[in-house]
Amino acid sequence: xxxxxxxxxxxxxxxxxxxxxxxxxxxxxxxxxxxxxxxxxxxxxxxxxxxxxxxxxxxxxxxxxxxxxxxxxxxxxxxxxxxxxxxxxxxxxxxxxxxxxxxxxxxxxxxxxxxxxxxxxxxxxxxxxxxxxxxxxxxxxxxxxxxxxxxxxxxxxxxxxxxxxxxxxxxxxxxxxxxxxxxxxxxxxxxxxxxxxxxxxxxxxxxxxxxxxxxxxxxxxxxxxxxxxxxxxxxxxxxxxxxxxxxxxxxxxxxxxxxxxxxxxxxxxxxxxxxxxxxxxxxxxxxxxxxxxxxxxxxxxxxxxxxxxxxxxxxxxxxxx
Numbered sequence: 001x002x003x004x005x006x007x008x009x010x011x012x013x014x015x016x017x018x019x020x021x022x023x024x025x026x027x028x029x030x031x032x033x034x035x036x037x038x039x040x041x042x043x044x045x046x047x048x049x050x051x052x053x054x055x056x057x058x059x060x061x062x063x064x065x066x067x068x069x070x071x072x073x074x075x076x077x078x079x080x081x082x083x084x085x086x087x088x089x090x091x092x093x094x095x096x097x098x099x100x101x102x103x104x105x106x107x108x109x110x111x112x113x114x115x116x117x118x119x120x121x122x123x124x125x126x127x128x129x130x131x132x133x134x135x136x137x138x139x140x141x142x143x144x145x146x147x148x149x150x151x152x153x154x155x156x157x158x159x160x161x162x163x164x165x166x167x168x169x170x171x172x173x174x175x176x177x178x179x180x181x182x183x184x185x186x187x188x189x190x191x192x193x194x195x196x197x198x199x200x201x202x203x204x205x206x207x208x209x210x211x212x213x214x215x216x217x218x219x220x221x222x223x224x225x226x227x228x229x230x231x232x233x234x235x236x237x238x239x240x241x242x243x244x245x246x247x248x249x250x251x252x253x254x255x256x257x258x259x260x261x262x263x264x265x266x267x268x269x270x271x272x273x274x275x276x277x278x279x280x281x282x283x284x285x286x287x288x289x290x291x292x293x294x295x296x297x298x299x300x301x302x303x304x305x306x307x308x309x310x311x312x313x314x315x316x317x318x319x320x321x
Contacts, residue, residue, distance in 0.1 A: 090270050095203050104304050106200040107314045111136040118316040130188035137186050144174045152273045162264040169271040170264050178238040180280040191286045197279045201268045208301040216263040218299035231292045233285025288320045
């Protein structure tokens with residue numbers, strides 16, 4: 001019996017154009033036929049397209065640059081127009097009761113080297129800490145040095161009174177501070193510390209003295225409590241009245257009741273190189289190694305004093321080791 005074998009039918013593979021083989025099928029048939037994927041021809045880029053794309057990017061950058069430049073020029077021009085025509089340069093836009101102080105001047109003290117604390121700690125055995133305080137005093141009082149002969153200021157002191165020039169401020173003699181001067185180190189290295197008190201400037205404000213004997217706005221300092229007042233020792237005030245006193249400077253102990261911001265320095269109307277009146281306060285005989293709270297306040301008919309809100313007053317603390 002003869003075995004008849006079937007003729008092997010040839011394996012027909014579809015053309016690559018007719019069907020797509022999976023990679024596994026192509027691997028299995030690699031011995032029977034050679035399957036080649038169609039090559040993908042890489043078309044060369046056209047240089048014209050590259051030039052057009054770069055040109056489009058440059059045009060877009062130029063557009064935004066021009067747009068923001070015109071916008072910035074418009075903003076600066078409008079700001080200059082507003083500042084020139086709407087905001088006055090010789091006086092504040094808001095005056096009187098519309099101002100922030102509302103015609104009630106404040107009081108501040110110098111030195112105050114720490115903006116976040118009102119404690120003044122004097123280490124007399126270490127010169128560097130009190131040198132910083134004396135440097136701050138000297139820097140603040142630098143504008144008051146040698147201004148008596150300047151043409152920007154008016155010598156308002158006259159026999160029997162004083163006169164004012166509305167265009168020129170009155171000069172302030174730094175010698176009115178008496179022993180509170182740089183030669184004595186403002187008393188920071190001893191138990192005779194000096195402080196400078198100054199009022200806040202309010203445009204057009206005029207003081208109304210408490211009585212006919214007051215030469216201006218009075219200022220007084222004391223301790224917050226009776227113990228603080230006792231630990232402060234003797235409080236002495238030096239101002240322009242000390243300058244005009246008939247007592248010799250070396251023998252003048254200063255005023256013991258209060259200091260005075262003289263009326264000839266008011267009103268403030270934006271005068272060029274205006275100098276605020278000052279009152280020097282000297283604490284003679286401060287008790288050492290004691291925390292002392294100090295309170296100073298203004299006295300006038302048209303000044304409201306509120307210690308809790310610090311209106312017309314100021315407070316600070318001192319320690320002498």
